[in-house]
Structures are given as structure tokens and as C-alpha cells.
Amino acid sequence: MPEESLLDSALVRLDEAARHLNVDADVIEKLKYPRETTKARLMIRMDDGSRKSFLAWRCRYDDTRGPTKGGIRFHPDATAEEVEMLAFWMTFKCAVMNLPYGGGKGAVQVDPRQLSKAELERLSRSYIQAFSRIIGPDRDIPAPDVYTNSMIMGWMADEYSQIVGQGSPAVITGKPLALGGSVGRGDATARGGYYLVRHLAEELGLAGKLRIAIQGFGNAGQYIASLLAGDGHTIVAVSDSGGAVHAAEGLDLDALMAAKNDGHSVVHTAGRHGHQAIAADELVGVECDVLVPAALENMIHKHNAHTVKARLVLELANGPVTPEADGILADRNVVVLPDILANAGGVTVSYFEWVQNKQGYYWGLEEIHTKLRTIMEREGRAIWQLSVDRGVTPRTAAYVHALSRLAEAIEAHGTQSYFDS
Ligand SMILES: NC(=O)C1=CN([C@@H]2O[C@H](COP(=O)(O)OP(=O)(O)OC[C@H]3O[C@@H](n4cnc5c(N)ncnc54)[C@H](O)[C@@H]3O)[C@@H](O)[C@H]2O)C=CC1
Numbered sequence: 001m002p003e004e005s006l007l008d009s010a011l012v013r014l015d016e017a018a019r020h021l022n023v024d025a026d027v028i029e030k031l032k033y034p035r036e037t038t039k040a041r042l043m044i045r046m047d048d049g050s051r052k053s054f055l056a057w058r059c060r061y062d063d064t065r066g067p068t069k070g071g072i073r074f075h076p077d078a079t080a081e082e083v084e085m086l087a088f089w090m091t092f093k094c095a096v097m098n099l100p101y102g103g104g105k106g107a108v109q110v111d112p113r114q115l116s117k118a119e120l121e122r123l124s125r126s127y128i129q130a131f132s133r134i135i136g137p138d139r140d141i142p143a144p145d146v147y148t149n150s151m152i153m154g155w156m157a158d159e160y161s162q163i164v165g166q167g168s169p170a171v172i173t174g175k176p177l178a179l180g181g182s183v184g185r186g187d188a189t190a191r192g193g194y195y196l197v198r199h200l201a202e203e204l205g206l207a208g209k210l211r212i213a214i215q216g217f218g219n220a221g222q223y224i225a226s227l228l229a230g231d232g233h234t235i236v237a238v239s240d241s242g243g244a245v246h247a248a249e250g251l252d253l254d255a256l257m258a259a260k261n262d263g264h265s266v267v268h269t270a271g272r273h274g275h276q277a278i279a280a281d282e283l284v285g286v287e288c289d290v291l292v293p294a295a296l297e298n299m300i301h302k303h304n305a306h307t308v309k310a311r312l313v314l315e316l317a318n319g320p321v322t323p324e325a326d327g328i329l330a331d332r333n334v335v336v337l338p339d340i341l342a343n344a345g346g347v348t349v350s351y352f353e354w355v356q357n358k359q360g361y362y363w364g365l366e367e368i369h370t371k372l373r374t375i376m377e378r379e380g381r382a383i384w385q386l387s388v389d390r391g392v393t394p395r396t397a398a399y400v401h402a403l404s405r406l407a408e409a410i411e412a413h414g415t416q417s418y419f420d421s
């Protein structure tokens, strides 16, 4: 038997949702395959004069509900399969939030930490040169993901404008403010999850001061730490690709941020401020109320899910809990607020950025926060209610919620449009 692919493992969630919804089999068939995945080899000049090439992809998974939308990841382990799986998740995430988008994703197989700033800029520009005919403000709109940021989005937006011969800010979101970025995009992924937890706190049984463990201390991880600490909760453990630190009485966030700003791992703070180094995987099982995976896929799996002590897992990362681990956590009454809802604040504020770019009129921070909170609470409440009514996990409820919107749109396009073209 052929081995199960990454996308096959993600499709388990689609099959599960389909069991709870009366949708045409043709709809499910359409959602099982990416519409198009384009591969390129990017060749750049290194600072020492040599040339180096990197594999890169852009997947437009499904555009039934609008232009495809999703980040670009720079990671040494990126593969075409991973990009397709991430683009599948984006399709469902945009539908969960009722954004007028389909799902896409891109990646370059590179460790950006090994490149100089000038090399990174050349690589970013060369990605846009390779995919300029795939992306577009009404076709496919990239954004940041793991190891990419607003500076990279700025270079990419600039390269696209040069290629098409005019400013075109709506082609990419997560840009610097000076290039048409939106206020509030920086912390939007974490803030969306934060609004969600606050809104459902009573249903989740989360009263009083909470102990929080965070896996991954980049954009999503750092901002969720600040937001939750700002409400008086205690951050007891954090990790990054270099390891993990723990302090039952609470970590010193300023010291952690300072270490990251200086280019160090969080482990750099161990032995000071009451921080103790622990093995990276130990973080999953530390004593806490809320576990926030904010790093990469498949970090909570069948071998460590039984160690989880938290009552809530808030998935800021995409796909951090494997389907087997989901089962183990559900059996142990650990609630998982799923990625396609919990981390959707990022793409939601990206949508706000795109709307502002198209209308050429920019909103203030309070307006962005209010709009984000309204959508997170509206869709979060609907999914929570669906999960209670149907007796399913919030993840299955989120997929059912998204699938019903996707099915409606696929059927509205007409069957001849999607199967015979
Ligand atoms: N940035 C965004 O707007 C959004 C990000 N996400 C997801 O959130 C997750 C994190 O993304 P960002 O914070 O943007 O990336 P980032 O690049 O800012 O941070 C990633 C963090 O993960 C850490 N990490 C890498 N490997 C690790 C490991 N084995 N163990 C522990 N930590 C590890 C890195 O050291 C870094 O601290 C990803 O799954 C991403 O797809 C989801 C929605 C939006």
C-alpha cells in the first residue's frame, strides 16, 4: 500500500466533516486536490560571487470563494506536499472566517538564517520574478509565514510593482506600514486567538489567573505571551528551535524578548531570572492550564499527547496536533481550539489590509481591533455552538462550518464550471 501523504493526513478532517453534513460527493471530490501547484528553481548570486539555487513553490488550492490567499514560508524542510497541505488549511480557514478568499500557500526550501540580508532580499525578489504570473491582487495574494516577515513582504511587493509597471500594494499583505501595510497586522494572529479564548473563557472553564506554556517564540508565540501576560496570566514555559525554558513562578518576558532581539534562543536566558532549561519536547507536558503550540506542524503527536496537562490547547501554529493526538486529547477531555479558527486573526487582518489597499483609505488601530474581535467572536461562537449541538470536537465543528460555506459556493458556480473545464 502506498504511504499516506501529508495532504492525505489533512484530508482526514475533510472526511470527518463530510460525515456530519449532507454535501454532494462532487464537492468533496473537488476539495481533495489542489487546483495548481507551481514549482520553480530560484537561482541567486551569493555575496561571495557564487551562485546558489533553491526550490520554491506556490500552491493555489481552491479559488471557489475568491482569490487564493496564504503566506510564504522560508524553511529548510519545506516541500511541495507541505505547501499543498498548508494551502488546503488556508482554504478552510478563509471559509471559517467568511473571508472572500480561497486558499493558497508558498514556500522556499531554505534556511534564511544562513543568508545575509542582501542574499535574503535577492531570494525574495527572485521568488516574485518566478511567480509573478501566478500571484496578483485578484488572483493570489501572499503574506508572511514561518521565517518571513514584513521586511520580506516589502521587498516582494516592490518587485511585483516593478514587474507590472505600477504600484500594486494589494498583491501582498503583511507589508511595512510605509508601503501600505495595515496597523494591527503584526500581532493579529496572536490577538485573534486571544480574543477567542477571552470570549469562550466561561465555556472553557478558564476562570482566574492561568498558567501558559508556549511552543515557538516567533511572531505568534511572542505576541500571545505579551497579550496574556498583559491580563495577568503567568507564562511558565516557552521554546524555540534552540530549546525550551521553564519557571513555575513565571518567566521574565522582558529577558526573553531581549534574548530574541539579540538573535539568541530563549535558552540563552537559562540559569538567570529563575529560568531553567528543559528539553524542547518536555514543554508539551509541563504543568499549565493552556498550551499554545506556535511553531510547526505535528509537534503534538501520539507519543507525547498523553503527557499534556493543559485543559486547553490553543493552536496558533498550523497543524500542530496530529489526527491521532487529537483522539488522545479528546479522550482526556482536553479541548483543542483548532488552527483554522484559532490562528485566523492573521489572515483576517490581512484581508483588512487588502481592503484598505483597494480603497486607498486607511483605518485606525481601534477600528482594526474592533473588526477583528467581532469576527473572531462571531465565528468562534458559531463553531462552539455547533460543537455542543452535534457533540463533536471544535475542530470537526470548524470543518463542518467551513465545508457548508465551501459547498454552497461550489454549487453556486454550477457543476459544469468545476468539473468539465
Ligand atoms: N505569522 C502569521 O501571520 C501566521 C502564522 N501562523 C502559523 O504560526 C506558526 C508560527 O509562525 P510565526 O510565528 O509566524 O513564525 P516565526 O518564524 O515568526 O516563528 C517560528 C518560531 O517557531 C520556532 N520553532 C521552529 N522549530 C521549532 C521547534 N522544533 N520547536 C520549538 N520551536 C520551534 C522558531 O524558533 C520560532 O521561534 C506557524 O505554524 C505558522 O504557519 C498561522 C497563521 C498566521
Ligand SMILES: O=C(O)CCC(=O)C(=O)O
Pocket: 069, 070, 071, 072, 090, 093, 141, 142, 143, 144, 145, 173, 174, 318, 343, 344, 346, 347, 348, 350, 351
Ligand atoms: O495573512 C495571510 O494572508 C495568511 C497567513 C497564513 O499564511 C496563515 O494563516 O497560515
